[in-house]
Amino acid sequence: xxxFHKIGASLIVIFIVTLQQVSAQNNYFFPKATALDSxxxxxxxxLGYPIGSYFTRIDQVNAYFRELARVSDRxxxxxxxxxxxxxxxxxxxxxxxxxxxxxxxxRKEHLNQIDPVKPVLGNNAPIIVHLGYGVHGNExxxxxxxxxxxxxxxxxNDPETQKWxxxxxxxxxxxxxxxxxxxxxxWHNAYHSFPPVGDPVDKEHVEGWPAGRTxxxxxxxxRDWLNLVQVESRNRIEFFHKWYPNVQIDFHEQGxxxxxxxxxxxxxxxxxxxxxxxxxxxxxxxxxxxxxLDDIGSFYFTKENYDNLxxxxxxxxxxxxxxxxxxxxxxxxxxxxQESSNGLVxxxxxxxxxxxxxxxxxxxxxxxxxxxxxxxxxxFKYALDQGQKNPAKSYVFGDSKxxxxxxxxxxxxxxxxxxxxxxxxNYTQDxxxxxxxxxYVVPSAQPNFLLVHSIFEENILQDSIYYDNxxxxxxxxxxxxxxxxxxxVAKAAExxxxxxxxxxxxxxxxxxxxxxxxxxxxxxxxxxxxxxKNVLVKTAFKSFTVTTGSGKHAYSSGSLVIPVAGQSISADxxxxxxxxxxxxxxxxxxxxNGGFSAEGIDLGSSNIKAIRKPEVALAFGQGVVASEAGQVxxxxxxxLDMPVxxxxxxxxxRASLKRYNVLVLPAGNYSAWDNTVVEKLKSWxxxxxTLITFQTATAWAVQQGLVKEKLxxxxxxxxxxxGDTPAPAPEQNVANAGAPAxxxxxxxxxxxxxxxxxxxxxxxxxxxxxxxYARQEDVEGSRRINGAIFQADLDITHPIAFGVTSRKxxxxxxxxxxxxxxxxxxxxxxxxxxxPFINGYSSKVNINRVANSAAIIAAANGNGxxxxxxxxxxxxxxxxxxxxxxxxxxxxxxxxxGGGGLGGE
Numbered sequence: 076x077x078x079f080h081k082i083g084a085s086l087i088v089i090f091i092v093t094l095q096q097v098s099a100q101n102n103y104f105f106p107k108a109t110a111l112d113s114x115x116x117x118x119x120x121x122l123g124y125p126i127g128s129y130f131t132r133i134d135q136v137n138a139y140f141r142e143l144a145r146v147s148d149r150x151x152x153x154x155x156x157x158x159x160x161x162x163x164x165x166x167x168x169x170x171x172x173x174x175x176x177x178x179x180x181x182r183k184e185h186l187n188q189i190d191p192v193k194p195v196l197g198n199n200a201p202i203i204v205h206l207g208y209g210v211h212g213n214e215x216x217x218x219x220x221x222x223x224x225x226x227x228x229x230x231x232n233d234p235e236t237q238k239w240x241x242x243x244x245x246x247x248x249x250x251x252x253x254x255x256x257x258x259x260x261x262w263h264n265a266y267h268s269f270p271p272v273g274d275p276v277d278k279e280h281v282e283g284w285p286a287g288r289t290x291x292x293x294x295x296x297x298r299d300w301l302n303l304v305q306v307e308s309r310n311r312i313e314f315f316h317k318w319y320p321n322v323q324i325d326f327h328e329q330g331x332x333x334x335x336x337x338x339x340x341x342x343x344x345x346x347x348x349x350x351x352x353x354x355x356x357x358x359x360x361x362x363x364x365x366x367x368l369d370d371i372g373s374f375y376f377t378k379e380n381y382d383n384l385x386x387x388x389x390x391x392x393x394x395x396x397x398x399x400x401x402x403x404x405x406x407x408x409x410x411x412x413q414e415s416s417n418g419l420v421x422x423x424x425x426x427x428x429x430x431x432x433x434x435x436x437x438x439x440x441x442x443x444x445x446x447x448x449x450x451x452x453x454x455f456k457y458a459l460d461q462g463q464k465n466p467a468k469s470y471v472f473g474d475s476k477x478x479x480x481x482x483x484x485x486x487x488x489x490x491x492x493x494x495x496x497x498x499x500x501n502y503t504q505d506x507x508x509x510x511x512x513x514x515y516v517v518p519s520a521q522p523n524f525l526l527v528h529s530i531f532e533e534n535i536l537q538d539s540i541y542y543d544n545x546x547x548x549x550x551x552x553x554x555x556x557x558x559x560x561x562x563x564v565a566k567a568a569e570x571x572x573x574x575x576x577x578x579x580x581x582x583x584x585x586x587x588x589x590x591x592x593x594x595x596x597x598x599x600x601x602x603x604x605x606x607x608k609n610v611l612v613k614t615a616f617k618s619f620t621v622t623t624g625s626g627k628h629a630y631s632s633g634s635l636v637i638p639v640a641g642q643s644i645s646a647d648x649x650x651x652x653x654x655x656x657x658x659x660x661x662x663x664x665x666x667x668n669g670g671f672s673a674e675g676i677d678l679g680s681s682n683i684k685a686i687r688k689p690e691v692a693l694a695f696g697q698g699v700v701a702s703e704a705g706q707v708x709x710x711x712x713x714x715l716d717m718p719v720x721x722x723x724x725x726x727x728x729r730a731s732l733k734r735y736n737v738l739v740l741p742a743g744n745y746s747a748w749d750n751t752v753v754e755k756l757k758s759w760x761x762x763x764x765t766l767i768t769f770q771t772a773t774a775w776a777v778q779q780g781l782v783k784e785k786l787x788x789x790x791x792x793x794x795x796x797x798g799d800t801p802a803p804a805p806e807q808n809v810a811n812a813g814a815p816a817x818x819x820x821x822x823x824x825x826x827x828x829x830x831x832x833x834x835x836x837x838x839x840x841x842x843x844x845x846x847x848y849a850r851q852e853d854v855e856g857s858r859r860i861n862g863a864i865f866q867a868d869l870d871i872t873h874p875i876a877f878g879v880t881s882r883k884x885x886x887x888x889x890x891x892x893x894x895x896x897x898x899x900x901x902x903x904x905x906x907x908x909x910x911p912f913i914n915g916y917s918s919k920v921n922i923n924r925v926a927n928s929a930a931i932i933a934a935a936n937g938n939g940x941x942x943x944x945x946x947x948x949x950x951x952x953x954x955x956x957x958x959x960x961x962x963x964x965x966x967x968x969x970x971x972x973g974g975g976g977l978g979g980e
Contacts, residue, residue, distance in 0.1 A: 100125050104223055104427055106371070108231060115147060115230035118222040126219050127423030128411070129267070130260035133162050133253045139222055140167050140249065147229040148172045149240060156310030159291035162253035164310050167221075169228045169247065171240040174201055181244065182318060188397065188451045189319070189522050191459055195452040202444045204437055205246045205320035205398075210297045210389055212255020213287035214328035215263065216405055216425035221249035223426070224433045235438070242441045246320065251311065251389070252289070252296050259287025263410050271411035273419055275331070279410040285701035292712075293705025294952060297325070300392035301385070301529065301547060303490055304709070304952035315393070316492050321447040322360070322440040323400040325389040326429055328407035332416045335375035335428050336404035337364045338383065338390075343538045346384035348525055349394050350457045354383075356399045356443075356450050363439035364403075367431040374417070384536075385547055386529050395525045397454030399447060405429050455522045462524030467559035469566075470531045471502055473514025474556040476880060479661055480596035480955065482573050484553050485515060488530070489570065494521045496566035504558040516566040531559065533864075533914040544862030544889065544951075546915030551864050551885035554956025578657040582623060582666035584650040586639055588678055590621065590665045593633035593878040596955065599962045601660040602635060603715045606688040608652045611642050614967065616682040616874065619675030621667050628665055629674075633877025633963075636683050637664075689717075689965045692735040694743070694772075696723030703741030703769055706949035710958055727752050732759045737965050742770035742890060742947065753779050761937030765968040767961065770890040773943045777894075782934040782941045787893035787924060860925070862889040862950075863915035867905040867930040874967040875904045875933060875942065875960055885913065886930055886957055887950045894929035894945045904960075905930035931960065933971055940968040 100119055101108060104126070119125050121139050143150040144167075151168045158164065174181065185203060187193040206224065208217035225247055228236065239245070250256045259282065266279035274280075285293050290305055299308040329336065339357040361377060368375050381402055386392045393400035405425045407413075412421045440447060473481045488495050498514045517527055530549045550557050580589065591601060593614070605612050613636040620629045637653060639646050657664045670678035691711060695704050704721070711717040719739075722730055724747055732738065732755070760766050760781065768776045777784050846854060869876050869884040884905050896903045906929050912922045932943045942964040948957035 103423065104430055105227060108227070108233070110232040111227075112230045112232060115226065116142060117230075118226055125423075126223060127421065127426050130215055130263045131219060131222065132260055133250055133257050136218060136222065136249050137163055137165055140165065140225055140247075143167075143225055143229045148175075150225065150229050151175060155314050156306065158254045158307055160254045160257075162257065164251075164253060164307060165249065166314055167225055167247040167249065169225065169240070169245040170201065170243065171237075174241070174244060178244070185318065188448070189455050191452075191456045191522070196448040198445055200448070201241075202243045202322070202440045202447060203246075203318055203320040204243050204440045205248070205315075205318070205323040205393075206326070206433055206436065207248045207251055207324065207389055208326045209249070209256050210251035210325060211288045211295070211327060212250075212252045212257070212290075213259035213262075213282060213409070214326075214405075214407060215256070215259055215287075216328060216407070216422065216429050217326035218250045218256055219422075219426045220326065220429040220433060221247050223430050225249075227434075239437050239441055242444065243437060244318075245437060246318070248311070252307065254291045255287045255289050255296075257287075262287065267411060273412045273414040275413055277410070280413050282409075284697045284699075285705070289701065289705065292709035292952075293701040294709070295702065297327075297389050298387050298544065298951060300389055301387045301491075301526075301549065302552075302951060302953035303487060309490065312490055316490075319396045319451070320393065320398050320400075321444075321451055322436060323390075323393040323398045324433075324436050325400070325402050326433075327402060327404045328425065329404040331406055331409060331413050331420055333376075333404070333406040334417065335368060335373055335406065335432075336380065336402070337361060337375065337377060337432060338381075338401040339378055340381050340383035340402075341378055344381065344383050346391070346394070347534060347536075348461070348528055349384075350454060353394055353397070353399065353450060353454060356446065357401060359443055359446065360399060360401070360436070360439040363435040363442070364432050367435035367438075368428065371427065371431055373428050373431070382543055384534075385544065386526060387544060387547055395529070396523075397451035399450060403429065403432050458524045459520060459522050462519040462521055462527070465519040465524070465528070467531070467561070468519055468563045469560045470517040470519070470527070470550075470557060471498065471504070471509050471514055471560055471564055472517070472550065472555055472557035473498070473509055474594075474880075475510045475513040476592065476594040477555070477596055478513065478576050480553060480555055481513065481515075482575055482661075483596065483955070484549070484555050485570065486573050487549065488517065489572070491523070491526055491530075493517060493523050493527055493530075495570045497568050497570060499565035499567045502558075502560075502564055504560060507556055507558055509556070509558070515570060516564050518563060518566065520563075531557070535914070536916040538916060544887070544915070546862055546864035546887060546913070548864065548914055549953065551914065552887065552950075552954045552956060554879070554881070554885060554959075556881070576661040576663065578659065578661040578663060580650070580654050580657055580664045580666055581625065584646070585666035585668055586646065587668045587670065588639060588666075589637040589653050590628070590630055590667060591635040591637070591662060592630055593635060594631060594880060595662050595878070596959060597660040597662055598633075598635070598878055599959065599966065600715050601656050601662050602686065602966060603689075603717055604656045604659065605635075605637065605652065606686065608656075609643050610637060610649065610652055612637055612686050613683045614686055614874070614877065614970070615676065615680075616684065616970075617676045617680070619672040619677070621665075622673045623665065623667060627673060631878075631880070632872060633874070636678055638678075684970050686966055687736060687969060689737045690720075690735045691717065691737045691739065691965060692720045692722050692732070694724060694727075694738070694740045694745075695721040696725065698724045698745065698747055699743035700741055700770075702951075703743075703947055703949065706947070706952050707739055707741060707961075709952055710949055710962070715962070724748065727755070732756075732764070736763065736969065737765045737767065740766065740768045740772035740776070742772055745772060745775045753781075757781060757936070760939035760941060763938040763969060765939060765964065766936075766941045767944070767964050767968070768941065769944050769947050769949075770892045773894070773945060774892045776941060776943065782932075782936060782943065784897055784929075784932055784934055784943060785895040787895055787928055857918040858921070860888050860890070860917050860921050861915075862887055863917040864888075864913040865907055865911040865917075865925055866913050867907045867911065869905045870903075873901075873904045873933075874970060875931065875963045877963050877967060878959065884930070884956065886946050887954050888925065888946050889950070890946060892945045893924055894932055894943060896927070896929040897932050897934065899934075902933050902935075903929045903931075904933055933964075933968060935972045938972060940971050942968050
C-alpha cells in the first residue's frame, strides 16, 4: 500500500512538473492566451520535448497535425504529393466546422473573383489565408511555428479566435521543402550540445555541403514558382490554383545579425507590371505585424531589402493573381542558440517572432476582409484591361519539328491556368510559319495576362541592386519558336490537356535502317534509351533526304541512323527496342529499306558516325556550387533516365577515372586540386575523355592549361544574398548565408578563381573615382550580371548544336566568366552578339564586356575534348534552350576530334 502511495505521489509530481513546463512554454509563445482547451495536445506533449529545444522531423510534424485533425473538428489534413525522397507534402485546413461543411461551395464562390463581370465577394464570405512555412529547409524556425499555429487555432476558445475561424479559411503548409527541412534538422540535432553552444563557428551553426536550403536536387524551391521544374513546386501550384488566397505569407530566415523583416519592400524593387494598389495594401497589413512585434518587444525593419518583382518567388507569384502576398524574414539562430550583434539569438525566440506575425496575418486579413476582396477583384479587372491594351494582341508558339518541347511549354502554361487555344489555321509572321495542330495561341486579353506577360515579354530593369535573377521570360529559356502578333490571331478550341504524340515506327519493321530526326527535345532521351539497350546508333554530321512510299523525308544534321546490320541483337529485337523507345519518348521513327538518299549524304557515308554510350561523372561536394551540381544531376536523372556518378572533389586524387568517358565540372572553387589532380585530368582528356565545364570551372580550366583558350577580364562584384547565383559552395555553409547583401565589399564571395586579363579603361576610371559612401551599394551592385538574358549567335552546323534550328540562342548569364573567341575559326560554337542584351538588368559596362565574347567553345586536347560553357547551361533546370547543348556535349563531343576537320588546333 505504501508503495502504491509512493508511486501515486511520484506520478502526481511528474504530472505537476509537466503542467508547469507546458504552462511555461504556453506563456512564452501565447502570453495573452486565456482559454486553451486542455483536450488538445500541445506540440510539447505530443513530441516529448519543448518547441525550440530540438528540430522536429517532417514525419513528426505530419503526425502531429494528423493528431490535431483526430481530436479537433477545426483541423483537417490532406496530402498534395510526395517529394523525391518520398516525404509527404501536406496542407492543413483550419476553419470553423460550419465553413468546412460547405468548403467546396466557398471555393467556387471565391474563384468568381477572377471573373470581372461577377460581383465582388460580400462580407459574409470567409477570407482565404495561406501560411507557407519553410521553403528553405535550413530556415528552420518556421516549420516549428506551424505546429504552434495549428495548436493554438485548434485549442483556443477566446472570442478573437472564434471570429478568425468563422470568417476565414486558413491553410497551413508546414514545410514547403520537406527534404531540405530534414537535412537541416538532422544536422542541427546531430551537433546539438548540452548545454547549447552559441559560438557562431561551432559545427552546429555551420552546415556541411550542400546544407538544407534546397530540395533533393539542390534546387532553391523559392525560385521555382514560375518554372515548376521540381515535383514539390508542381504539387504546390496545383493546390494554389484551386483557391487563389487573398493573403499568402512566405516565412523565411535571414542572417543572424539582422532583426525581423516584413513588407512593404523598396519601391525600386516592385514589379513594373503589378498594379500599385496591390503593393499599397501591404502597408495596411503591415500595421498589424508592427503591433504584434511591438507587443513582444521585437525589433524589425521594412522597405530596405528583398526583390518583389518576379513571379519566381513564393511571396510574389501570388501577387500575379491578386493576393496580398509577402515575405517575412526572421534572424536565424542556425541552431539552438547563437551569438549575434543583437545579443544571443535563441531558436525559441526566432519561433516566437514568426508565430506573432502568423497571428497578425490572420488578424489583419479578417479585419481588412472587405478591402482584400476588392483588391483581388480590381486586380483581375486591371490585368484584363492591361491585356486588352497590350501591343501584342496574342502570342503564337509551337514547332512542328519539336513537338515534345511544344507540349512541354504548353503543359507549363496549363499548370499556371493560362488560357491557350488551338491555332485555327496556318499562320506566318517574321519569316516563321506555325502549323495548325502543331502550334497554339495565347490571347493577351485574359485575366491571367500579367503571368502571360512574364512568360512571353521582356522587362528592362533600371535598378542596380537586384540580388537575384532579373531575366525570367520562359519562352526565351525554352528556345521555342514563337511570335508576338499585332492582331488577334484566329483561334479554335481551348486547350485543357496535353496531346502527346503516340510515338511509333512508321513503315514497320525494316531490314536496313531506322531514322530519327534530332530536332525534337526528347531525341537525346531516345538516344540514351537505345544505347542502354546496346543498340548501335549513329549520328549524321550532314543533312539528307530519303524517299519512302509515304513521300520525301528531310533529315537535318544530327539525325540518328540505326542500322540493322552490325547490331549485337537480332533484327526482331532491334525492331521491338525501337518501338519501345519511340512510344516512351513520344517520337516517330521512320523505317527505310535502302541507303540511297534523294538529296544529301547516303546512309553509308563516313559523315555518319557511331555514338558511344556515355558514362558520366559529376564533380560534387565541398567547393562545388551545389545548385549547378544539382541541376546536372536532375537533368540526367529526370530527362534522360541516366545514372551519374557523383564524386566529391576530395576523392578525385584517389578515384580511377577509367570507367568514365564524360566528366562535368559545375562552377565552384577547384583550388583544392593540386598539380597531381590537374595532370590526372589532362591525361584522362588526352586519352579520349570529354570534359565539360561551367562558369568559374571554365575559368579554372583555362588557368590550369587544360585548354589554350583565353579569358576576358570581368570586374564583376559577386555579391551573395537571397539568390543562388554561381558561387563557391562555402557561401551556403556560413551562418549568415540567408542574409540580404548590404554592401558589395561585405558580401563579396571569396575563393572564386580570379578572372585574369587586362582591365579596360572604364574599370580603371571607376577605381580612381572618389564616390560618396551612400552610393556604394548601387555602384558595386551594377558591376555584376545577375541572371540577365543575353543573345548569342549559335553555329547550328556544329555537333554541339545538333537539333537546334535557329541561330538565335538566349542565355541566362549570371556569372563573371567571359571567354575570348577561339583562335580556331571552327570551334567557337556560340558567340554573343555585338548588342547582346535582351532582358533583365545589366549595366552598359557589363553589356560591352559580354558583347562579341564566346559563350561556348569546344577545344581539342589530345584525343579528347574540353567543352567550355562561359555560363550555366542547366540554369535552374528550366533553361532548356541551352541544356540541350549540354546534353549534346555529352553525346557528341568525342566525335569532334578528328571529325572532318571540326576539331581544335
